[in-house]
Amino acid sequence: MSAPIQAPGTPSGHAAFRHFPLNAWYAAAWDHEVGRNLLPKTIAGKPIVFYRTTKGRAVALADACWHRLAPLSMGKLRGEDEIMCGYHGICYDADGRATYMPAQETINPSATVHSYPVVERHRYVWVWTGDPALADPDMIPDLYMNDDPNWAGDGKTIHVNCSYQLIVDNLMDLTHEQFVHGSSIGHDALSESDFEVTHAGNTVTVTKWMLGIDPPPFWKRNLQDRYPDYEGPVDRWQIIRYTAPSTVAIDVGVAKAGTGAPEGDRSQGVTGTVINTMTPETDNTCFYLWAFARDWCLDKQVITTRLREGVSNVFFEDEVMLEAQQRGIEANPGYDFYNLNIDAGSMWTRRIVQRLIDRELGTEVEETGEAAGNAAREMSTLTGAANAEEQQNANGGTGQGAEAAEAVARHREQPTAGLMGRGF
Amino acid sequence: MGATTHKRWGKARVLDVCEVAQHVRQVVLEPERLEAPAPPGSHIDIGVYVNGRADVRSYSVVGMGAYGSELILGVQLARQSRGGSAYMHALRRGQVVQITQPLQNFPLNYGKPGYVLAAGGIGITALVAMGKALKARGANYRFVYGARSRSLMAFVDELAAEHGNRMDLRIDDEGASLDVAELVDSVPEGGELYVCGPTPMLDAIKAAWAKAGRRPADLRFETFGSSGRFAPEAFAVRIPRLGLETLVPHDVSMLEALEACGADMMYDCRRGECGLCQVKVLGLEGVIDHRDVFLSDAQHEAGDRLQSCVSRVVSPRTGGLAGADGQQAAITIDVP
Numbered sequence: 224m225s226a227p228i229q230a231p232g233t234p235s236g237h238a239a240f241r242h243f244p245l246n247a248w249y250a251a252a253w254d255h256e257v258g259r260n261l262l263p264k265t266i267a268g269k270p271i272v273f274y275r276t277t278k279g280r281a282v283a284l285a286d287a288c289w290h291r292l293a294p295l296s297m298g299k300l301r302g303e304d305e306i307m308c309g310y311h312g313i314c315y316d317a318d319g320r321a322t323y324m325p326a327q328e329t330i331n332p333s334a335t336v337h338s339y340p341v342v343e344r345h346r347y348v349w350v351w352t353g354d355p356a357l358a359d360p361d362m363i364p365d366l367y368m369n370d371d372p373n374w375a376g377d378g379k380t381i382h383v384n385c386s387y388q389l390i391v392d393n394l395m396d397l398t399h400e401q402f403v404h405g406s407s408i409g410h411d412a413l414s415e416s417d418f419e420v421t422h423a424g425n426t427v428t429v430t431k432w433m434l435g436i437d438p439p440p441f442w443k444r445n446l447q448d449r450y451p452d453y454e455g456p457v458d459r460w461q462i463i464r465y466t467a468p469s470t471v472a473i474d475v476g477v478a479k480a481g482t483g484a485p486e487g488d489r490s491q492g493v494t495g496t497v498i499n500t501m502t503p504e505t506d507n508t509c510f511y512l513w514a515f516a517r518d519w520c521l522d523k524q525v526i527t528t529r530l531r532e533g534v535s536n537v538f539f540e541d542e543v544m545l546e547a548q549q550r551g552i553e554a555n556p557g558y559d560f561y562n563l564n565i566d567a568g569s570m571w572t573r574r575i576v577q578r579l580i581d582r583e584l585g586t587e588v589e590e591t592g593e594a595a596g597n598a599a600r601e602m603s604t605l606t607g608a609a610n611a612e613e614q615q616n617a618n619g620g621t622g623q624g625a626e627a628a629e630a631v632a633r634h635r636e637q638p639t640a641g642l643m644g645r646g647f
Numbered sequence: 648m649g650a651t652t653h654k655r656w657g658k659a660r661v662l663d664v665c666e667v668a669q670h671v672r673q674v675v676l677e678p679e680r681l682e683a684p685a686p687p688g689s690h691i692d693i694g695v696y697v698n699g700r701a702d703v704r705s706y707s708v709v710g711m712g713a714y715g716s717e718l719i720l721g722v723q724l725a726r727q728s729r730g731g732s733a734y735m736h737a738l739r740r741g742q743v744v745q746i747t748q749p750l751q752n753f754p755l756n757y758g759k760p761g762y763v764l765a766a767g768g769i770g771i772t773a774l775v776a777m778g779k780a781l782k783a784r785g786a787n788y789r790f791v792y793g794a795r796s797r798s799l800m801a802f803v804d805e806l807a808a809e810h811g812n813r814m815d816l817r818i819d820d821e822g823a824s825l826d827v828a829e830l831v832d833s834v835p836e837g838g839e840l841y842v843c844g845p846t847p848m849l850d851a852i853k854a855a856w857a858k859a860g861r862r863p864a865d866l867r868f869e870t871f872g873s874s875g876r877f878a879p880e881a882f883a884v885r886i887p888r889l890g891l892e893t894l895v896p897h898d899v900s901m902l903e904a905l906e907a908c909g910a911d912m913m914y915d916c917r918r919g920e921c922g923l924c925q926v927k928v929l930g931l932e933g934v935i936d937h938r939d940v941f942l943s944d945a946q947h948e949a950g951d952r953l954q955s956c957v958s959r960v961v962s963p964r965t966g967g968l969a970g971a972d973g974q975q976a977a978i979t980i981d982v983p
């Protein structure tokens with residue numbers, strides 16, 4: 224029995240609630256959700272109020288009045304692009320500058336609220352929560368299938384009581400479909416087939432092909448939209464593409480087996496893209512904006528609805544598991560994840576996110592084992608002095624303190640090397 | 648319960664270091680804070696210095712000292728060690744070290760109809776506390792302890808006295824080697840076999856266990872980094888896609904060497920269990936010495952991938968390939 228002997232407190236390590244980078248574009252809402260009304264949302268821990276000007280431009284202002292921090296979302300829209308605080312009536316324009324102040328004839332020049340950079344793209348309203356000087360719209364993940372004549376689809380938003388990172392993990396490892404979604408898209412081949420992970424810059428790709436399998440019900444039906452008489456085996460693919468910090472676009476589909484899909488000819492199949500972008504609300508809650516876009520039967524609205532509702536049911540199964548997992552994490556503050564080979568995709572995303580955060584905080588460290596690095600650092604401060612003398616003769620150890628921080632590895636000593644090597 | 652606990656580091660004072668067998672020293676530590684006694688099968692991680700660099704090693708907790716506040720370790724000076732055991736042997740009374748709380752990867756299940764504990768060599772350190780616990784509960788158990796010769800066997804007299812005729816010493820040069828098939832046979836149906844020892848012993852037991860059709864989960868073993876089939880040698884590793892090439896010295900892991908030459912490597916356990924540090928093998932001059940417990944025998948056989956944290960490559964000569972001219976081993980790989 225191993226008792227968790229750490230007192231409950233802020234967890235650390237893999238299982239901990241991850242923080243999120245602030246220098247990032249997060250999808251705050253669907254385009255249709257932002258209008259001539261005040262939409263308050265917390266994005267990456269920041270209270271923000273969204274609205275649209277009469278000319279149609281989306282605006283995101285800090286949802287706290289400069290005066291006494293009353294939420295601006297309790298006020299009302301005024302004129303073409305202004306918002307009026309519901310408490311004492313200060314008005315701000317779309318840039319967050321005061322345009323009217325009660326009971327004085329002038330306008331205090333310091334009366335401003337932060338206006339967050341906003342870009343509307345591919346049906347989402349994206350907001351930049353960090354340093355506005357760095358807000359480059361080219362960094363918005365390319366989710367064009369959400370808004371492209373060669374694709375048809377729709378989606379929804381789910382508010383999930385878990386860290387956005389758990390959803391990224393979930394999407395980076397689709398072996399879970401076999402267990403969580405057994406009745407629709409799950410398939411034994413999922414956990415049995417090999418996958419390949421690659422990473423480059425701020426992206427990670429996980430590729431899995433399942434050749435010559437019986438299609439699961441969901442995919443059988445989709446293929447029959449296009450080929451109503453086909454009953455045979457299929458080649459199925461899942462190509463998961465992650466873009467930091469929290470967007471995952473999954474290229475999925477099936478084609479008649481042996482018609483060349485793995486080589487790039489998908490003409491005998493159907494292709495979908497599961498678009499997922501997760502927006503942290505707090506450390507342990509998030510908004511999950513998803514859509515399913517397809518490349519077949521584009522003119523059939525009934526298929527759009529069928530797929531949206533079908534995927535919605537599937538994602539509800541994830542939601543139940545993810546919220547339970549979050550509670551599990553919170554109920555076990557002394558414990559870490561044990562990461563497996565199937566977690567390779569998610570481990571890369573976590574590493575990339577951690578690097579983004581480190582860069583943002585200016586705490587970039589040398590690439591070392593996190594745990595070993597910490598151990599070594601603590602060790603060097605606590606025992607450096609004591610050991611220094613002892614080691615002088617043993618190892619001629621010098622500069623230990625400095626080098627300790629770079630030390631890697633929690634290798635096990637090989638307790639048996641050399642003994643009994645040929646004994647058995 | 649084996650869920651992974653957060654490691655918490657704290658100070659411990661060295662109370663005693665003494666020789667308990669040839670090349671084996673007992674190290675007694677007094678942690679500044681110990682909130683619970685070390686359970687049987689647990690280990691601690693300890694900060695060591697290897698060639699002046701801070702590093703981390705793991706040692707099984709042999710038991711608790713008489714006052715219940717000390718942790719006893721047994722450390723063998725490993726010939727091919729990377730220096731961690733040399734550091735441990737050089738510890739002095741009064742010195743302060745950094746250790747974790749006892750960590751558990753090798754828990755003992757109570758309530759089984761029978762147990763066999765099988766230790767090979769220094770692997771005994773993981774099983775001493777289990778033997779004590781089983782005896783205290785009046786369990787039905789047999790304790791097998793094997794080694795090449797008696798002088799190498801730490802704690803052997805105490806164990807013989809403690810366990811009487813439940814203790815079964817198998818000492819090669821006294822003509823009583825371990826019979827693996829008999830060992831497996833002696834585990835009653837529904838009972839468990841706990842093993843800690845060198846790789847050839849563990850491999851032989853695993854094979855015999857499988858052959859006898861026993862339930863895999865009833866064979867319990869600790870995956871202290873395997874010692875492999877060959878002594879470690881230096882070898883070259885290339886990653887053509889990244890234009891990287893480096894030499895892996897005999898006392899550095901492939902994973903560390905790749906990290907040092909700038910490859911962005913994924914890993915977690917760093918002891919051959921989790922499967923995260925896997926690399927794809929594209930070409931090989933030599934023989935792979937697989938030292939992980941993640942891949943299956945068939946996957947080892949196929950040789951198209953390996954776990955870089957523990958597995959190594961040896962030259963064709965060492966690996967026994969015909970016609971080898973003794974050149975250094977080399978491997979060409981790709982990484983995620």
Ligand code: FES
């Ligand atoms: S199998 Fe992954 S959490 Fe249990």
Ligand code: FES
Binds near residue numbers: 939
């Ligand atoms: S890091 Fe876990 S197997 Fe190598």
Ligand SMILES: [Fe+2]
Binds near residue numbers: 393399403538541
């Ligand atoms: Fe799912």
